[in-house]
Amino acid sequence: MTPPGDAAVELDALVKRYGERRAVDGLSLRAARGAVTALLGPNGAGKTTTIEICEGFRRADSGTVRVLGRDPAADGRELRPRVGVMPQSGGVPGTARAGEFLRLVASFHATPLDPAALLERLGLTEHARTPFRRMSGGQQQRLSLAVAVIGRPELVFLDEPTTGLDPQARHATWELIEELRAAGAAVVLTTHNMDEAERLSDHVAIVDHGRLVAEGAPAELTGAERQLRFRARPGLGLEELLSALPAGSAAKESPAGHYLIEADVRPELLATVTAWCASHGVLTEDLRIERRTLEDVFLELTGRELRS
Ligand SMILES: Nc1ncnc2c1ncn2[C@@H]1O[C@H](COP(=O)(O)OP(=O)(O)OP(=O)(O)O)[C@@H](O)[C@H]1O
Numbered sequence: 001m002t003p004p005g006d007a008a009v010e011l012d013a014l015v016k017r018y019g020e021r022r023a024v025d026g027l028s029l030r031a032a033r034g035a036v037t038a039l040l041g042p043n044g045a046g047k048t049t050t051i052e053i054c055e056g057f058r059r060a061d062s063g064t065v066r067v068l069g070r071d072p073a074a075d076g077r078e079l080r081p082r083v084g085v086m087p088q089s090g091g092v093p094g095t096a097r098a099g100e101f102l103r104l105v106a107s108f109h110a111t112p113l114d115p116a117a118l119l120e121r122l123g124l125t126e127h128a129r130t131p132f133r134r135m136s137g138g139q140q141q142r143l144s145l146a147v148a149v150i151g152r153p154e155l156v157f158l159d160e161p162t163t164g165l166d167p168q169a170r171h172a173t174w175e176l177i178e179e180l181r182a183a184g185a186a187v188v189l190t191t192h193n194m195d196e197a198e199r200l201s202d203h204v205a206i207v208d209h210g211r212l213v214a215e216g217a218p219a220e221l222t223g224a225e226r227q228l229r230f231r232a233r234p235g236l237g238l239e240e241l242l243s244a245l246p247a248g249s250a251a252k253e254s255p256a257g258h259y260l261i262e263a264d265v266r267p268e269l270l271a272t273v274t275a276w277c278a279s280h281g282v283l284t285e286d287l288r289i290e291r292r293t294l295e296d297v298f299l300e301l302t303g304r305e306l307r308s
Pocket residue numbers: 018021023041042043044045046047048049050
């Protein structure tokens with residue numbers, strides 16, 4: 001499915017090899033202006049490599065990349081003032097002081113945000129004179145975010161912008177991202193936090209082994225299907241319960257005492273489950289009907305095995 005709006009990033013059949021390994025393996029996707037696009041995938045799926053190719057830091061082996069209609073490998077000079085970049089770590093010299101560095105970056109842009117106001121928003125005013133290498137991990141990340149957005153970019157790449165941030169900083173980051181989108185910028189981010197992706201993104205692309213495995217709006221990916229969850233004593237006879245449910249239903253207990261029923265959730269289904277529990281003297285707790293989450297979909301598509 002195509003994301004809404006004009007494309008700020010267009011990738012077609014992108015391939016990047018590191019020796020024998022194909023880190024990116026024929027990836028095609030688009031990121032729209034005025035929208036947040038989340039690139040999701042397990043560790044090593046090729047997200048950072050893809051973003052670094054878009055930023056012009058790496059060259060693809062084959063395929064095409066258009067960033068704001070240009071080739072990032074050839075047109076870096078033209079793209080640099082229009083594109084904000086927040087790398088996964090670093091991006092600021094270790095000896096640079098937060099305030100001075102942000103003012104310097106602002107001076108390269110025609111209509112930058114006010115550096116002092118941005119430092120304040122991100123809770124960094126007290127650290128304005130602190131060298132980057134002496135800042136905590138979360139403070140460094142906030143400064144990297146400030147550097148990425150200070151120039152009012154048309155397109156911004158944020159590689160795991162909220163990993164390791166405290167809740168306050170995470171909310172401040174979400175607000176900034178929403179403002180960028182409202183100002184018409186294209187935001188491309190990676191995250192391992194599926195709740196964050198679901199909450200923030202207009203469009204989600206799930207990649208695995210360098211390939212696109214699914215894309216769409218979060219609601220399109222999670223679908224309209226509902227499921228029933230409840231807690232009860234461990235070891236209920238799920239085979240027997242299943243025989244009372246419509247064909248095609250599934251039931252599992254994981255972890256012990258936590259039950260999930262995947263079925264066409266209608267009032268009759270709820271009645272059958274609660275009647276079955278009552279007839280077995282089982283008191284259900286936390287009984288709830290919910291939609292599948294993006295995390296459910298992500299695990300279904302990419303599996304549960306750890307990645308090397
Ligand atoms: N410079 C490099 N040289 C060799 N292999 C690399 C290099 N950079 C990345 N890789 C490999 O390419 C694959 C994709 O890495 P990449 O960093 O793009 O994944 P990612 O999806 O961003 O992962 P994570 O979620 O852990 O950040 C991995 O197997 C990684 O080991």
